[in-house]
Amino acid sequence: MSKIIKSHRGIYYVEKEGQVYLCKARGLFRNNKIKPIVGDEVDILINSDGTAYINDVHERKNQLLRPPISNVDQVIVIMSLSSPDINLYTLDKYLLMLELSNIETRIIFNKIDLVDETYSNKISKIYEDIGYDIYLNTNEEDDNGELVELFKNKTTAVTGPSGVGKSTTLNKIFSHFDFETGAISEKSLRGRHTTRHIEISKINDGSYVIDTPGFSALSLDFVNEINEISEGFREFVKLRGGCKFNNCIHENEPKCAVKEAVQDKKIAESRYKNYLLLLEEFRNTRGY
Structure with a gap:
């Protein structure tokens, strides 16, 4: 089985038996309005000159619209409590999408060192009471054992608004990787968009991480009926x-x-x- 591990401008990076092939999708996908996405398990045809094409996309066990990924075991949403301040409406909208997608979800509240403990406990309790697994984190400390365990033997998509410290947190958890990071603009208090594409990183046997581009807005196009x-x-x-x-x-x-x-x-x-x-x-x- 082959898997799309990255896509960029119509080129799909497909891993097959330890080798990565740069592929295009055959015309039949466009005709059938099927667009391959990162995470898809696919069949590819490899030509004698080394070029390759995606010939078939296997059935997805799940799929997210924002970002467009498939076949994940869990999504970890990272939200900062300060710098930038947390936007609970954005969080609740994203949780709505994940619930409707029926994907296991956990939440990391980041930068707890920048707020009062009473405030961080108040926010985390709201979502603990609902039934979400909550983790409080500061990247100023070295202890990350609890967070490392979250990723073991799972394909995990990590998402969150721009500037919340998503890539910084991943770099802290997995020090042998180099996830792209960016500073916060003091003028706008918004993070620079450093992760510009979606890519699966193999952490170790059985553990994969998808670091996704930060978002600032999310439409409700995933909702069909108001109920x-x-x-x-x-x-x-x-x-x-x-x-x-x-x-x-x-x-x-x-x-x-x-x-x-x-x-x-x-x-x-x-x-x-x-x-x-x-x-x-x-x-x-x-x-x-």
Whole structure:
């Protein structure tokens, strides 16, 4: 079996039996509107002159739209608590996409040395209570044993907004690698886009890391129907049987178990507010 480990401007880097071939996709993919992506398991045809073509893409066990990758075991989302300040709406939108993709997700809150411990604990508790595995990290310390264990025997995509210290964190965890890093602009407090393409790095036998380009915005093109948004909020799904209406979207309906849980502080207010913002954004982008 061969795997796409990198793509750049229509050229696919495919690893087959320890050798990497630069491939193009055959025309039939364009005709069938199939676009190979990093992580795909493929069949390739190798010509006598060393050129190669992707001949077939095997069925994907999962797929992400942002970034376009497939066949991952888990996604680790890295968010900084400061410099830049955390944007919970961006985090909740990204978690929504991962939930709808049914991919195991963990969260690293970075740069905890720059904020008060009470604040970092408050933010982490919101997501721990939902059921996410949370890790608090500072790249100023050398102890990274707990983070190393996260990547063992898995294909892991690492993602997060620009400037959160994603590549710096990976370099700290895997000191024998050189993931691209960039400084924070003091003027804009945004990170320079240093990771410009998607590439799978083999850490050791059985462990692979995909360092993805940082993002600053994420559209809702992965949501087809408005009811899907509540499906991406774990704490809402647990309560949906308690709502009066089966098609309750937890907004204006009476006797809504989710709204009651927010009032009783069993659901974080920030999560519910971001949910309402997602409903609004979906309606605005779809024109209703």
